[in-house]
Amino acid sequence: MVLKKIVSLMAVILLIVSGSFTAVAEGISETDGSETPEQAISLSSGIPALGKIEHGEDQDWYKIQVLKEGKVRVALENMPYRYEVTLYDKNLNSFEVLSSEEVYESDATKKEYQLSDPGTYYIKVHSLAGYSASKEYKLKASFPSDRPVFDSGYEPNDTKDNAYPVASGEIYKAKLDSKFDQDVYELDVKQPGQIRIWLDNLPYDYRVDLYNEDWIKINGGNSFFSGYDHFDYTTKETGKYYAVVHSQQQEYSEEVEYIFKATYPAAVAHDSAFEPNDTKETSYSLTSAKTYQAKLEYGLDIDVFKLSVYKPGHVRINFSAPPLDYDLTLYDNKGNRIAIGQYVNEASKYIDVTVTEAGPYYLHIYTHSKKFSNTQSYKVQATFPTKTVVHDKKKLESNDTRDSAYPVTSGVVYKEVISSAMDEDYYKMTLKKGESLSVSLSNLVKEYKVTILDSKGKKLAEKNSWSKKPVESRYKALTAGTYYIKVSPQSDGYAATKPYSLSVLKSKYFRPVINDIESDDTYISGEATPNMKVYILAGSKAIATGKTSSYGYYSIKIPKQKAKTKISVYTKDLKGAKSPTAATIVKL
Template sequence: MNRMMKAISLNAKIVVILALLLSGVHLFVKKAAAAEFNLPLNTNVKGVLTKNITSNTYTVELNKAGRFFLNVTSYVDSDTYIRLLDDENDVVFDDYTSGSSESPAKYTNWVDLEPGKYFVEIYNKYDWDENIGNYTLKATFTAANNNEVEQNNGTVNAQPLKFNQAVTGFLSWNDEVDFYKVTLPKAGRFHIDLNTYIDSNTYIKLLDNNNETVFDHYTEGSSKNPAKYYNWVDLEPGDYYLEVYNKYDWDDNTGKYILKTSFTPANNNEKESNNGTIEAQALPFSQTVTGFLSWNDTIDYYKFTLPKSGKVTFNSVSYVDETTFFQLINSQNDELLSDYVEGSSKNPAKYSKTIELKKGTYFFKVYNKYDWDDNTGKYTLKITSPVVLAPLTVDKVSDKSTVIKGKTAKNQEVIVKASGKTYKKKANSVGAFSINIPKQKAGTKIEVSAKNKYGTKKVSITVLDKTPPKTPTIKKATVTYVEGKGEKASTIYVYKGSKLVGKATVGKKGTFKAKISKQKKGSKLVVYAKDKAGNKSGSKTVKVK
């Protein structure tokens, strides 16, 4: 009975085994567990794959961000599989190389990584018997030495970027984007200078505070042939975000870059917003306004009122790159003028246009007609008209004058500036004015102005020299020259009767020596001086000795 039961039990086991085999289930002898090792940098490490050891794992610690290199020499017959994982078991790369014990495979790979723990796995992927053998691996590392502050992967945690200070950034397998925050205190030109060692494409984007794209560009280079990228854009004040990124998550778009920005303020004094007729900035006559067209402000409106019909002149100096458009419309939105100039920040364009206008209100528009990125920059604008300013004429003033006289509008205040002092007085009921001042030196510049609600009319006059030089003194008069002293820079004339016999210029020391045609002793000569203004001194009669 016992023998019968044992036979039945044995037969049952055989049946179970046969059933498992027929169903496709393979039975193997349990293999050894995968071995784990530390992988020191710059050290050759030997390993082996066998039928029982099908995988070896090596731990690598990176203390800094940088480029990790892995070199494997494999004597494994047929295929050696090589995998790199991060500390969350995400696969960085999974590759293989083919060789044999007689013709070993040489495998090299690199990847840009952030600091952390990583695992290199050498393994027999399909447990094939022929994928066994020895191998040697060596890991090396080059630090990026970046000084960007992580995490800076979005606008919320963007790293503040100071002007004129370079930052070294790094894009890697596990950090594909860097954000930098830039704050512009004024309107002006923002410059971006990028040197990139990234293989192969570096993408750079600028966003405004509403996440609208100002530009989105890329440049191509490598760690051996770094790319240089430069760009500028005219912007209004505010916060902006520079994004350096790996656009398509490609493994080879990683590496080090050096980013530097700078800023040139426009120093514009226009008043924003002035983007339409409703909010147009009032522009007084004869006053210069500095305006600025930018990526986010492509139009400026100015408003002026002409009190009576007459000529109006529009003057502009434009540093806009490259085309500046102008338009003049009346209060009914009828276009009266449409024009443009071409120039640049290095070669500014000058524009001047005079047009006859009727009494009324007008709007002058300066704008980027097609919203092109390069039609931005600084400009100046001045509107003048002879019909709106107070009339002003000034009489001549000499170095003997003690009064400034002239004509202007009735009861108009007149301002005189002379030798650092200011004198004011109102004209009378017919517009005549007379303002007392001290005597001024010849050549002094005097500014006379009259200001009304439309602007200031200015007249500049130069004090005339009406004071004759002193009569020259004679030291010696010979048959061939006359020698003496006189007013510096004046001209000495020597006459015999009505005939000019010689002349000379008085030198810096106040002396002269005038050569004359040969005279007889005892002859009488008349000597006088004349200054540059034509004033003539008294005469001196001398006898030739």
């Protein structure tokens, strides 16, 4: 039989010298089988060959050298008519195909065989009905052979034996170039843990499945024409695993590259963007109170950060991002969900939770809608219990949690800023049983609120600074212990460059609260400790006295006062014990 294709002079010389012909990648050379096993053309594993069936009795023979036990995968595509492909051993005994792996369509067929012995095997292509002397078929056989030299598309990688080894957390781009093409990737898992695999940018309904070393499928995804596919699998065994990418409907694109990423337990060196960090085992460790910037690179990307919590306590996570429906979830070491991100505005969320155990916790950052920006960074700051707490003496930070609260002294004024819509500043003070705590917040350019909490974070008292007016929150300690003061935005307004003023007074009785006074007012009102005598001064001159009600309110008649007059108010009990003095200025 003469060759049905015009080949180069070099190919002819190679045929003469070697007595055989090895098919190479499609587009470089086209080949056709010979009509007898003795003239069979040698195939390389995973490299397609082209041929024609020119008449009804024509048959093309190929041979393969199988080096070890394993599977042989044969795909015949672009058939102009109904052709058949069969595998034979060296004695020309045909093999039974694995029925679960046989597919036959009008223009293509795929068969898989399980071989137990190495050696020479033959493949025959012939017609069952019809032929074409002008239209080529494409034949590709993948079988256990020498480790292939992979091209830029990681081919040939159609079988376990030819699987392309991928690094944990790296991105790979490849194509499915025929109906029955499948790409097999090898994962060398060094320790038990999470395997996360995803596909993106899918032109058709592609799928990825995971097999163990014995080629038993253990997990898989399903894109359902969504353009992406992914799954997570936790393994208890080390060893080789194989991810197989294929088309569910035999639709494919030779132009569009899919994106593949497998993150699995392995030695990881994080880059400047903290990648790879898609799993618990590859997570990036955060420093408490430090702000980090990173990006979600794809719609299925997930960033996992580790919080090493030194003791049970308060965890606060502040998060800001492009308005693309990013979200965050906190998990414990066993994978239990501890908390999810709470909405502040379209670009800001936070997590605020008290954890009951020390140990590692894991923060997941991801996008629900698969919308992402690989040019705009998000920011994340996690404050959590550590062995020691260091505060900046000028800024009082970090003080975003009860465990990192800044200790304050009675009678001292502190200045600090709210730096974001999620920022909260914590302060702490120790009280004896029966002591009163008066917390004043002033010098406000935004509406903030001041809250008093107990050692477990339970809210005891709170005041809002409506219209940016000074505000005071008060609490009388029922038990001795440490109490916390929290300053936070009332909605999502903040002033990152303009500090508020915080004053904390610890005394037997509350410092009175004075409502605004105008120059034509004839009464002064406010709040103080219940059932106390109230003293009112204009400058240094006493102008009125009165009493607080059993609820602590007072309203006392006074002479009209000129604008800008300083009014002072204090209280005394029946034994003459005095409260701290409050002061205000008369307005026009």
